[in-house]
Amino acid sequence: MTSYDLCFAWDCDGDADFVDFLVEACREEGLTLLQATPANLDGVMAALTAGDIAFRAFFDRASDEEPAFLPLVQWAQTRCTCRVNPYEHAHRAWDKAEMHAALSSVLHTPPTLILPPYQQQPDLAGLDLGPLGPSFTIKPAYGGGGAGVVTCISPDRIPDARQMFPDTKYMLQSHVVPARLDGRPAWFRVLYAAGKYYPCWWDDKTHVYTTVTCAAEEHYGLRPLRGIVETIVHISGLHLFSTEVALTPEGKFLVIDYVNNPVDLRPQSKTPDGVPNLLLRFIARDIARFVARELATASQAATATT
Template identity: 35%
Template sequence: MESSKTYDFAVAWNWEYDREFIAMIQESFRLNNLSVLEIHAGNVEEIFAMIKKGMLQFRHFLDRASDEDESFQPLARYLLHKYRNSDAPVMRPINPLDLLSHAADKATMHMEFLAKNIDVPYTIIISPFNHKQEVEFTITELAKLGRPFIIKPANTTGGGIGVVMGAETLKEIIDARQFHKNDKYLLQETIKPIAFTGRRAWFRVFYAFGDIIPCWWDDVTHIYSPLSEEDERQLHLERLRNIAGEIHSVCQLDFFSTELVCTADRRFVTVDYVNEMCDMRLQSQIKDGVPDAIVQRIVSRMMEYAKVLS
């Protein structure tokens, strides 16, 4: 029988804009004597067959493809099954598929955040249209949302898909539900940020393998800026890190981001609960990308995580 080959790390990817991120992973791991296997549309079936035959294995698996490409799903489901049903699993998935699915449901996260006293917008959750066509809230509840409010599907919001900003009428709610008829919908109050030294106090915070990285993130321009230690201290923004840690305790993901807003009354409100598939385009390549140094920091944390557990 042909001997089995083992890689330290495997990454499945299918989005062309992940290319620079994957190249960073390859370089960082190579410099630390860790091997990386890239899984793409051209080899996923072959690799899956080799794994099932015992000819190939890897110690860690990062899946950035199966959520968008069905051809990767058999591999991802097989690896999850092996991981969950082995007393001593050889391979550990980063962000296991079952945890991803749980974290991606904004309605579920909303209720779990409330249970953990994580501040969230006032929200009305309504059933999928195909389960119940009538809307399930009172005029009093709708009035409490204020105007304008936000309409978002619970599970179909990657990149803002299906989100209606600035909604004001019942008709907009009725119309929005037609686009994703099997999904729950969240109606949320609009949270307004305070301004700090001319900046909107809107933040994206990365949780990367135990490292918490807060960034300024302008919700209007979508431009990132690093949050300096000095600004974090002088503006009393330490709560950003605490909340990200609390969110990790809820979702249990290894790598995710969240959006937080500081309001005029100094509430820190989580407005985009768990972004389980972080956009890692580089700011040097695209204006609204993540600062290169932050992407490199995330890759370094990923490498250290893999190295410790290899």
């Protein structure tokens, strides 16, 4: 039987450059890597079932969009020593409404209303929009990439917006205008990867990332971003995600988009709103090192009990 250290499941062409970085990082850590893709998934499952291959750690970036990967997820749930973004935690984090309920009591968030699915309750007569203020955004509780998000929506357009994904809960969130720091909007995306934090300026109009330097973090008093991420890590149980935070003119950090997972890992070198390539390389390194540490700890524990 061939045993791999890590199985990485992926199905998005946009991940190809990250995969290259992950292959390199695993090689540097001495980890053997099995890639599971739509092209070889049936073969991988057949080999697992036959006992011809196995793996000790699992990193899933496919099952959220492709149910065909769920048997692989289930295999890993009962057999793997280490799982990056375990499915049960990731599945919970995909529900933005649930994340709002979990995080809004411990972090500052904009005023928000949770709406039931349109199919369940088409009529929202009597809905009080007053707490949201003069302007608000509507977004589906599931999904990413901006699908279904309408900024500064008028109340009369809410029914149509809810029908884009009629079986999904929606969120109405007060529109936030960030402070400006030396002419730049104080809107941030923080990438988190297995204990490492990568704060970035993030233009909410163009979605372009620019890395926050250590000097800028100190100069503008942005250290609270790290505490926000630590809280999200504790509650979500995830190892890789991003979060969106705005600093208001009053000096309050508001968490706008709580847990983005899977993170869009397209490289900035190929798409303007992608993640800076150097950060992609760092993230791949962080994941590989995390897996190596977890497997080493498990091996030491197994040795100690024999």
